[in-house]
Amino acid sequence: MAMTEEKFDAIVVGAGPSGNAAAYVMAKEGLNVLQIERGEYSGSKNVQGAILYSDALEQIIPDFREDAPLERHVTEQRMWMMDDKSHTGMHYRSDDFNEEKPNRYTILRAQFDKWFNAKVREAGALVLYETTVTELVKDLKGQVVGVRTDRSGSPIMANVVILAEGVNGLVGQRSGLRDEVAPDTVALAVKEMHFLPRETIEARFNLSGNEGAVIEAMGTITKGMTGTGFLYTNEESISVGIGCIVSDFADSEVTPYALLEAFKSHPSIKPLLADSECKEYAAHLIPEGGYKAIPQLYGNGWIVVGDAGQFVNAVHREGSNLAMTTGRVAAETVIALTRKREEMSAANLADYARRLEQTFVMKDLKKYKGIPALLHGNKRNFFGTYPQLVSQAMQTWFRVDGVDKKSKEKAIFRNFRETRTIFGMLGDAFKLVRAWR
Amino acid sequence: MHIVVCIKQVPDSAQIRVHPVTNTIMRQGVPTIINPYDLFALEEALRLRDTFGGVVTVLTMGPPTAAESLRKALTFGADRGVLLTDRYFAGSDTLATSFALSMALKKVAAEFGQPEIVFTGKQTIDGDTAQVGPGIAKRLNYNQLTYVSKIVDADFAGGVIRVERRAEGGTQVLQSRLPVLITMLEATNEMRRGSVENALIAARAQAITWNAADVGIEDLTKCGLRGSPTIVKKVFAPTARTEKAVLVEADGSTDGMADALIDAIFERAPAVEEDLFEQAARQY
Numbered sequence: 001m002a003m004t005e006e007k008f009d010a011i012v013v014g015a016g017p018s019g020n021a022a023a024y025v026m027a028k029e030g031l032n033v034l035q036i037e038r039g040e041y042s043g044s045k046n047v048q049g050a051i052l053y054s055d056a057l058e059q060i061i062p063d064f065r066e067d068a069p070l071e072r073h074v075t076e077q078r079m080w081m082m083d084d085k086s087h088t089g090m091h092y093r094s095d096d097f098n099e100e101k102p103n104r105y106t107i108l109r110a111q112f113d114k115w116f117n118a119k120v121r122e123a124g125a126l127v128l129y130e131t132t133v134t135e136l137v138k139d140l141k142g143q144v145v146g147v148r149t150d151r152s153g154s155p156i157m158a159n160v161v162i163l164a165e166g167v168n169g170l171v172g173q174r175s176g177l178r179d180e181v182a183p184d185t186v187a188l189a190v191k192e193m194h195f196l197p198r199e200t201i202e203a204r205f206n207l208s209g210n211e212g213a214v215i216e217a218m219g220t221i222t223k224g225m226t227g228t229g230f231l232y233t234n235e236e237s238i239s240v241g242i243g244c245i246v247s248d249f250a251d252s253e254v255t256p257y258a259l260l261e262a263f264k265s266h267p268s269i270k271p272l273l274a275d276s277e278c279k280e281y282a283a284h285l286i287p288e289g290g291y292k293a294i295p296q297l298y299g300n301g302w303i304v305v306g307d308a309g310q311f312v313n314a315v316h317r318e319g320s321n322l323a324m325t326t327g328r329v330a331a332e333t334v335i336a337l338t339r340k341r342e343e344m345s346a347a348n349l350a351d352y353a354r355r356l357e358q359t360f361v362m363k364d365l366k367k368y369k370g371i372p373a374l375l376h377g378n379k380r381n382f383f384g385t386y387p388q389l390v391s392q393a394m395q396t397w398f399r400v401d402g403v404d405k406k407s408k409e410k411a412i413f414r415n416f417r418e419t420r421t422i423f424g425m426l427g428d429a430f431k432l433v434r435a436w437r
Numbered sequence: 438m439h440i441v442v443c444i445k446q447v448p449d450s451a452q453i454r455v456h457p458v459t460n461t462i463m464r465q466g467v468p469t470i471i472n473p474y475d476l477f478a479l480e481e482a483l484r485l486r487d488t489f490g491g492v493v494t495v496l497t498m499g500p501p502t503a504a505e506s507l508r509k510a511l512t513f514g515a516d517r518g519v520l521l522t523d524r525y526f527a528g529s530d531t532l533a534t535s536f537a538l539s540m541a542l543k544k545v546a547a548e549f550g551q552p553e554i555v556f557t558g559k560q561t562i563d564g565d566t567a568q569v570g571p572g573i574a575k576r577l578n579y580n581q582l583t584y585v586s587k588i589v590d591a592d593f594a595g596g597v598i599r600v601e602r603r604a605e606g607g608t609q610v611l612q613s614r615l616p617v618l619i620t621m622l623e624a625t626n627e628m629r630r631g632s633v634e635n636a637l638i639a640a641r642a643q644a645i646t647w648n649a650a651d652v653g654i655e656d657l658t659k660c661g662l663r664g665s666p667t668i669v670k671k672v673f674a675p676t677a678r679t680e681k682a683v684l685v686e687a688d689g690s691t692d693g694m695a696d697a698l699i700d701a702i703f704e705r706a707p708a709v710e711e712d713l714f715e716q717a718a719r720q721y
Contacts, residue, residue, distance in 0.1 A: 128637070128640055151633045
């Protein structure tokens, strides 16, 4: 059949933020692009908190605000350190975030991805849904020349395959390009969507119009495991979730849903969700291994983008922006090679890695390359002891009970010293500073 | 041989949500699907085509977004999709729908050849009337075979078809001359998974799109709301149950779980506990 003899300029595996970005940029430049998505539509299988960082998308679709489904722009960021009954918080709220082109939005991925993917089709890419790529097709020299799917028929051929297949990287694994994802480099996050009238949300979080607030939380809520909790305000709902490193879940035998139930009933979270109706729940893996967990990113005829490449900045809770940026950069690499009629060899595609080095993606991941191991190695202190100490210190300080302030200071200091020796604390502080730089 | 399958794009009733605040049906974000009953009709049509050769045309009436259901039908392997869409069709009941579809079928016959069989599902999951298929048959003066569970055999050259039909208390075996309208029963076959080639063709395909004028409808009072004697007086969501599921804490042992469960039940329904005690007392 003539149909299968056709060869695409590029096949993109997956229709999440990285795949949509890659497919859009290539199609827009006139490349003959095929995108293959296993879900019924783009977004049907995709899960995130979710916050959209405008900058990465602006570089791809500058006027996205005109029709993209956005929930609220974020004007207030709360960072909470929690013990079982309290939270010590840092809130940053600024009217500057009410700018004409807001910096961050809460979004619902099922709607947002669908919109993004419609743009991909408008740009001229062909998209197959409900089709799972099972493996890559290689020629005798080992060059990837196409993909096989779970549908009957011949393989589909292309000059290059962009693997935007998500965190598990199953196609890459099956094709022998990468190892299985290690349990200590991925977090399992669970989340729920709680519906509330918009007026209630606005009153509870002190918001007006489309302003939004987000809470990122850490502490004893993860029961000594490496992880964080979050709460994001959408237009008429609240996304609340918690996630921890998979190997920690396995060791602790704590179930993710029990952790979420406990987080939701924490005295600082419970009133924010009161009277809401839970309408959705979801779970997803997040690659949090950082720089050191990044797999081989390119080879003869293939490139890896997005979560499949472990492109998540766990410290700053950024992922979809790294996904879109790596998708865009991969697309630009392929466009440049296609224009010059150069072959999609590993040597030529190495340009993708070089281009990435120049972006915030690699610079940030490199900067924090020591953090995942540090936090994971000292999880009992960072996610248990310290939050408790901070909370106890705050309580000692604020509680008025006839004890003089000098004695209070002494008590706080003694508590720190006895719980986690001076050397232990100095050591952790030193390691944290070194990993941060 | 030419078979036409009439399908309808419907909201996925399994995923319809009621807005928790306004208590109205949330249409936004609810995925649409091909009416599941229509898939049995489509698969049966594809099987006949695979056996006897010929072409399967899929026809749908709906808003422009209904083109998506035609694309899906092509992914399964249908040969051609026709979308009948016009704002004058908005609000059509079964009478107006069967009128518009019968006009479109006349145009399909003129353009692509007289169909030997027109298939529909037994009914839709959103309307549940099972009237549109028979309405089309009546208007086109076709024989109609409703609630068909099996095509026994077909002789297209001789213009005869034999089917099994579900009837109260048994199965009827019916024979009809062609052309015929068949409404297909659920669970009669299993929809195939289209090949890569089908999927690629479908992804590229542009549906043939006709409006009321294209299919020769001159009297617009027979269309849409004006042509529909059925009146929907009110749409409402059933009131939700006030009782909610409860998570019962228990230790991991079977006895512990059973005890915790029974305690939780007795706590919420003391009458049950009293009842059981009374019964036990009577027995001894």
